[in-house]
Amino acid sequence: MKIVTICGAGIGSSGILKVNAERVLRRLDIEADVVAADIGSIAQVAADAQVILTSAEFVDAIGKTFADVIVVENYFDTDELTSKLEAALGD
Amino acid sequence: MALPPLTADAIELRADAADWRAAVAVAGRVLSRIGAATDAYGAEMVRMIDEHGPYVVIAPGLALAHARPGPEVRADGLAIVTLATPVSFGHPHNDPVSVVLGLAIATADEHLAAVAELANVFNDSSAIVDLAAATTAAEVLEIMRAS
Numbered sequence: 001m002k003i004v005t006i007c008g009a010g011i012g013s014s015g016i017l018k019v020n021a022e023r024v025l026r027r028l029d030i031e032a033d034v035v036a037a038d039i040g041s042i043a044q045v046a047a048d049a050q051v052i053l054t055s056a057e058f059v060d061a062i063g064k065t066f067a068d069v070i071v072v073e074n075y076f077d078t079d080e081l082t083s084k085l086e087a088a089l090g091d
Numbered sequence: 092m093a094l095p096p097l098t099a100d101a102i103e104l105r106a107d108a109a110d111w112r113a114a115v116a117v118a119g120r121v122l123s124r125i126g127a128a129t130d131a132y133g134a135e136m137v138r139m140i141d142e143h144g145p146y147v148v149i150a151p152g153l154a155l156a157h158a159r160p161g162p163e164v165r166a167d168g169l170a171i172v173t174l175a176t177p178v179s180f181g182h183p184h185n186d187p188v189s190v191v192l193g194l195a196i197a198t199a200d201e202h203l204a205a206v207a208e209l210a211n212v213f214n215d216s217s218a219i220v221d222l223a224a225a226t227t228a229a230e231v232l233e234i235m236r237a238s
Contacts, residue, residue: 007143007146008139008142008143008146008147009139009157009158009159010159010199011157011159011160011194011196011199011202011206012147012155012157012194012196012202012206013146013147013149013155013157015202015203015205015206016149016155016206016209016210018203019203019206019207019210020210020214023210036203038159039143054146055144055146055149056146056183057143057144057145057146058143058146073184073185074149074150074151074184074185075149075150076149076150076153076210076213076214076216077150077216078214
């Protein structure tokens, strides 16, 4: 499975989301590649992604996608990430 | 690549900032002071927010200001700024902001170790509140040492 984290620069915030998503996925025992990217490269990077993690500001720019787009409010709250990833991947 | 060790020079406490632009500018000045970025980097960080919105407010009370790796970055570096009066960035959930981190990253490929350190500190939800309340650089260094 591929998960993409998106922010404006492709560093910083998307990096923190990647690090914390990997921590949560390990705890949930889910295998996934998590890739941090900037919104400008969304088309290439997310073409084969199942899940996109990002902030509300980028939802419109992400546009049409087959991936589940998950909006994260607190990037440091691993409980929030856990419940949102479980809800998206749990079926 | 991990961030260089945090020093008192990289910390600015109870800074006066009238709005989010001024708050991000303070973080830019600190990054310039510690040699991590040129004077132009602060304006780049502001431009990212103008362009993409207040997404840098990634947790309640905390903004992670940053721009892309580029000519304004001299070396990886982190600035920690707390505000005398919290400011609004216009974020739907996480305003007002009382702690602004300024992050300069020289090479995108190598920045994950640096942000992993930040996650180690801030995944503890008390870290932001403790930083906002800190009155000395020594207290800040102690909070950040949690990584």
